Amino acid sequence: MTLVQSGRLRLDDRVVDHLPGFRFGGASHASKVTIRHLLAQTTGLPEPAGFEVTDCFRSGCPSPAERIGALDDVKPLGPPGMRYAYTSANYLVLAAVVEAVTKRPFGDYLRQAVLGPAGMDGAVTDAVSARRRNLPPGHQLLWGIPSAVADGIDDHGASYGYLGGDLGDLAAFASLQLRRGKTVDGGTVLTSDSVRLMREEGRLQPAGTGTGYGLGWRIGGGLEAPLDTAVWHTGATPGYSAMLFLLPQRNIALVLQQNIYGLLHDGAVMEVGFGAVRLLTGGRPPAAQPSASTYYATVWGGQCPGAGDDPGGRALGPAPAPPGRDRRTSPARLRDGGMVRARRVARCGDGVARGVDDPAAGEDVGTRRLPRALRRGDRRRRHRRPPDHARPACRRALALTTSWRRRRRADLGFLEGRREQRGP
Template sequence: MSIVTAIALPLLLVNASAATAESTEEEVITAVEARLAETATPGAALALIGPEGHRRIETFGVDGNGVPVTADTPFLWGSVAKPVTASLILRLVDRGADLALSDRVEAHLPWFSPTLAGNPTQITVEQLLTHTAGLPSPQSGSVTDREDASPDAVTTRARELADVELLTEPGTSYRYSSVDYLLLGAIVEAVTGRPFSEALRHELAVPLGMNDIITDHQTADAKLPPGHRLFLGQALPHRVDYDNSGVPYGYLGGSVDDLATFALAHLTGEVASAALLDRAHRSQTDSTGGSYGYGWSIGTVADSSTPMVWHSGAVPGYQSVVILLPESQRALVLTQNTFGLYRDLQLLNAAFDAAALLANVAPPVGHGLDWSYVIIIGSALVIALAFGAATLVGPRAKPFRPRHVIWPLVTAVGTTVSCLVVLPAAAGVSLSFLALWLPDAWLALWLLSTASLAWATRRILARWRHRGSSPSRSNGSGHSGSIHSGSSSSQVVSVTANDRT
């Protein structure tokens, strides 16, 4: 081999590798753009992270104010806050703070006294990290997802769980619950002596270079553009009611660049020691459809054996996902400024396609629109319209009968109770949850209830106005006739077609 060949060959190989990587990235961007078009996502940002810190950011569409999305546009990250909070816990453990994964929660939160079947029990920090503490998952608006601008919101809200009744024995089974991470946030405050938002910035975000994160109500009001909630298939601008107490589990935000910095820090080991990160990225418990580590879902890229460490998240108006591919030292981040609970999986298709292409696997077919939801909402609206039309037309005038009150009343009360009580309870949700996460379902149920009550009221009042009428027999001719009683006097009763029952 000549000297020229010896020098040129490595350069050619490097250039070929770079060209292949660039080609793959172009495929990823094209695939993501196609998925965003499918879901009519108003705006999104994609970060592709490669070996040796390579980073490429692509943006799409506009934010909630109609301004083009850039690499600096802030999004809310939803439950991607959980791996961030888990990373903060690991960092505190690693630097020798008064914290260990085996610590009992009450060692740091003395007011916390959980019970199981009425008996006192104990849970550990590690069980909170892995969602194996046995804690319930309260409905939005009860403990979580409540607008709160107070600086001490995290511990104040966590105290509402002081006497919580556990659903399962701690450490025995996986139950995903945001209150696990609310309690971790309170532990961070107890260990550091700082509000969670300050501790997060001081201990993790600033050292890693995540300089523009959103961790409080004031910053969110000043910097965060509206997201979009899906309503009858349309993405409508929605300004989030920011919850300071939710930062540890869902209300953390920032730019796609901030989240890419976080993903890269996990690939390079900057977050914590190699031993702790290895445990974080490995299965600690079986979860729904896979397994769970410390704040991370653990699985494989679709239709392959390529390991994938990831987490997705959403709040009303936003969705985000971070995917790590440790074997190839690659990662991707996708943030979108839209969300609809019934389209969650469809919105995730874009990120899963990208992960497959980065792993040199054909993208999966993906998840389609949940038509069952569309059919249910459509049916409810059609029935509501039918009630409305019947109310406007009104009933035929007929003499009063008791059944004319009972039947409409039973129908209206049954419809209302079914819509506002039975159906939400059967789905395991509350009306406030529907109003926040599925506003079209919430509206459809209220419209159907209101329309049925209006229909019943109209029918009952119409019948009540005829309560003095009674059925009379005609002479069968269909014309007015007379009935004579006695020889000296007569009484004429007019019988028309409208008086027949």
């Protein structure tokens, strides 16, 4: 949007005018895709397309422009503007467009145009900045125990997910948004027109059906009141997740980070943030605790007794620990196993963000301690062999939680295992 403001790019520019090698869906389809379609997630790219071009962790990964050829043979969901589907591939293509226009790496331009002015001096955009910030390892649950298994960063992934920082960095970004694009000293990162456009819900053609998505933000997104007017986004990479909620009418925001994430415990991880923001707005969190029944059902070969879903899909409660598991390390007690931090952000009279620990995220929103077995480095307990009846199921779970490290090495070294998060 900063390039649009400066006139170097227009929302209705065709992507092929900046990236002649863009051939998604064939030359005819690709020639109709615009910058606006990419931002609004309405190019026709299906969600799995992201797996083809994202999560490259090896050295010497290709640039965004060098990856888009993998989209040539992807079948579109429909003509541009007619179908909504969130996929990281859209924002990887945007990174290639930015690099073509600026002649600079996307991360470098992002720091100069947005992160620096916003006060996000410690932001992580690549592996080098992650090492400089001593980024802690990400965690995934292995048989119920949070284990440090995620250690990769896509050096060209800042546009679609590998952009991070500490709570101070995220709070600075939230404050910039509450000030509608203005910096603390009165400078402008985003104009009021840009802020308005980004927070307008997209409409599909020809019926005008709302998508729940703006230009980079979820708008309400199907959440119940009082969050139906929230501007928000969530996201995750293997081992990490983050959530940011803007409540412009109340002039407050909430940011939350967790260094634990895996597809099998997606709902439990994300519900921590949704519950926190409900409390912040005076609502009540769900009566049921975040459920890890999906995780248990996969790992232990079937749904655990006492855990399940009601006909409406709502988790009935935390699953009991499987035989032989200590309750303290059960993924149903997710917040005791990972590292969860949350902060409420409010704009003060001088326009400076004020951050306070928010009890909405739990009784103690500081850094959680890992299970005793991990703190003491007890390898026998940490890696103990599962029961005989569970081994086939455990192998299936590993295929979903760790084998993404080994897959897709043949084509550009891409690794599967990342998905953008939706609301409940």
